[in-house]
């Protein structure tokens with residue numbers, strides 16, 4: 047008489063358990079997996095500490111091109127010389143591994159203590175660099191083409207970064223980079239979560255950014271004014287809600303509260319990039 051099927055299954059499972067799932071085997075496997083997961087987390091962590099994340103920068107460029115007049119668009123694309131606007135917007139992050147550009151690392155941000163405003167200064171930081179780049183680009187006809195191209199890339203990227211409030215944040219936690227948080231069991235830092243975590247989680251799209259807020263004509267004129275220090279302090283005003291965190295644990299309510307800030311900041315960044323480019327390349 048043959049054994050019933052269920053009996054056979056139990057026998058097979060016991061065999062598998064004895065052969066492969068003995069405690070020593072599991073301990074070795076766990077050790078190996080732990081190392082692998084740790085390495086992956088470290089890699090992702092360093093990757094995500096880039097500003098806004100690739101998607102956020104793409105959206106800023108796309109919003110800008112949505113607002114830009116046809117003539118300026120044509121000039122900008124000519125200088126980009128085959129580079130896409132998305133590539134231009136991410137260039138400053140993509141060259142971070144090239145030592146030649148190490149001097150650019152401190153240009154992505156500016157810090158100030160809690161309770162203080164950003165003021166303009168001559169140091170190498172995001173505010174001074176945007177202001178300087180706009181002024182220098184106004185003289186674009188006298189500059190070598192390659193230099194104009196790089197300055198356009200700098201403007202695309204840094205106007206985006208400036209509107210990520212943690213790029214104009216507090217020095218004490220390196221703009222949220224050393225502020226560890228937890229999102230439903232996953233650990234990351236606040237800066238990375240704001241750069242790309244929320245954007246990826248919600249699947250942010252271009253139409254969502256474009257419709258984030260309807261501005262009146264007067265409001266739009268005010269937003270378009272080139273005043274980098276004011277842009278920085280407006281961005282900084284969102285830090286209060288960003289740091290409104292209980293016990294370093296973030297949830298959907300936190301994400302939803304901050305999602306509207308992110309959408310509006312990307313919209314404003316795009317509008318301001320567009321108005322800056324129009325003022326630079328006006329014929």
Ligand SMILES: [Zn+2]
Nearest residue numbers: 096097154207
């Ligand atoms: Zn950046």
